[in-house]
Amino acid sequence: xxxxxxxxxxxxxxxxxxxxxxxxxxxxxxxxxxxxxxxxxxxxxxxxxxxxxxxxxxxxxxxxxxxxxxxxxxxxxxxxxxxxxxxxxxxxxxxxxxxxxxxxxxxxxxxxxxxxxxxxxxxxxxxxxxxxxxxxxxxxxxxxxxxxxxxxxxxxxxxxxxxxxxxxxxxxxxxxxxxxxxxxxxxxxxxxxxxxxxxxxxxxxxxxxxxxxxxxxxxxxxxxxxxxxxxxxxxxxxxxxxxxxxxxxxxxxxxxxxxxxxxxxxxxxxxxxxxxxxxxxxxxxxx
Numbered sequence: 185x186x187x188x189x190x191x192x193x194x195x196x197x198x199x200x201x202x203x204x205x206x207x208x209x210x211x212x213x214x215x216x217x218x219x220x221x222x223x224x225x226x227x228x229x230x231x232x233x234x235x236x237x238x239x240x241x242x243x244x245x246x247x248x249x250x251x252x253x254x255x256x257x258x259x260x261x262x263x264x265x266x267x268x269x270x271x272x273x274x275x276x277x278x279x280x281x282x283x284x285x286x287x288x289x290x291x292x293x294x295x296x297x298x299x300x301x302x303x304x305x306x307x308x309x310x311x312x313x314x315x316x317x318x319x320x321x322x323x324x325x326x327x328x329x330x331x332x333x334x335x336x337x338x339x340x341x342x343x344x345x346x347x348x349x350x351x352x353x354x355x356x357x358x359x360x361x362x363x364x365x366x367x368x369x370x371x372x373x374x375x376x377x378x379x380x381x382x383x384x385x386x387x388x389x390x391x392x393x394x395x396x397x398x399x400x401x402x403x404x405x406x407x408x409x410x411x412x413x414x415x416x417x418x419x420x421x422x423x424x425x426x427x428x429x430x431x432x433x434x435x436x437x438x439x440x441x442x443x444x445x446x447x448x449x450x451x452x453x454x455x456x457x458x459x460x461x462x463x464x465x466x467x468x469x470x471x
Contacts, residue, residue: 196431200244208249209265216257218400219269219421232268242370267423268343269372274310276362277317279416280407280444285466286412287325289443293411294326300333305410305437307399308418309338311357312392313350316384319391320370320416331391337406339397352395396418398429409439416465417447431456441471 198204210226211302213219221229233245242248252261263280286304293302306315323331324344333468340346353374359367359382370388374381397404399418419427434444444459444467446452459467 189265189381196357198244198246200246201234208244208253209233209245209292212249212253212257212262213265213269216253217262217266219266219425220423221269221421225418229265229269233265236264236268252343263343274313276313276359277321278314279448279465282414282416282465283321285443286414286445287321289412290322291326294330294333298333301335303335303337303407303410305406305413306336306338307397307413307415307434309340309349309394310342310345312338312345312352312384312394313354314338314416315349315392316352316370319388320341320366322391323370323388337395338392339395339404339406340381341396341398346394346396352389353378354382354384356380356382358382379388399433400426402433404433404437407436408437409438410442411427411439412440412443412445413438414445416445417450419446419450419452427452428456431459435459435469438469440469442469443467 186187198207209230211234211406213221230245233248237245237248241468242251248261252259255263288305290302293299304318306318309315315336319334320332322334322336328332338349340349346356354371359371362371368383371386372382372385395405397406399415415434419430420428429445431452435456438444446465448465450465455461458470461467461468
């Protein structure tokens with residue numbers, strides 16, 4: 185219906201917290217941050233974000249977009265979206281064959297170059313279980329002080345996850361899959377107000393170096409001659425084209441003959457020619 189001036193009425197404001205109200209956030213994620221989420225992950229993000237914003241007094245997603253994201257697309261609002269959308273399921277010693285493979289390769293490399301150091305990168309380390317698992321397996325498998333010649337570099341896009349990872353404190357639920365022998369050797373049991381928590385021992389924590397790295401950027405503050413990179417279940421946040429770009433950049437940080445370890449459930453529509461596929465999740469850079 186036209187107004188008395190002959191103009192159509194302005195579009196109605198979207199219902200607060202509705203799908204339409206959320207649509208600017210979806211576009212911001214895709215175009216400003218480069219994250220494309222599956223429907224069920226988007227629904228989870230929507231619920232998490234609504235809870236956080238309501239606690240801050242916002243009355244809808246569009247208000248958050250207009251007052252925060254539009255004015256400062258790289259500020260705290262964008263970091264909040266990153267923290268809430270990239271929290272991934274992780275656990276200690278997940279996909280254990282990868283850790284066995286890593287330990288065997290590291291032992292062989294140390295025989296070739298006994299002085300070290302051997303640097304391995306956990307890209308997308310979430311709350312730290314993966315890099316600490318790597319450090320624990322290396323401590324178990326390498327004789328004497330050889331484990332001290334290995335550096336585990338760990339990075340994530342989420343500052344919230346990096347803070348948790350650096351703290352190295354986990355709940356009973358977090359360590360459910362850890363054997364009793366490993367719990368005794370590699371964790372300190374919380375006492376008093378920390379009862380029920382487990383902290384990774386200094387011997388293991390000292391092997392891991394954390395970095396804040398955005399894998400969408402073209403420059404990463406990690407060495408360019410790494411023998412192995414774990415980048416597991418990270419590419420699920422990328423489109424097919426972005427995934428190919430990610431693989432090219434990862435290859436640039438691997439030395440010839442180096443290994444890329446991906447998640448067993450990740451499906452690559454195309455394997456770049458500079459990688460040779462050894463299994464569904466192990467790729468070796470041509471040398």
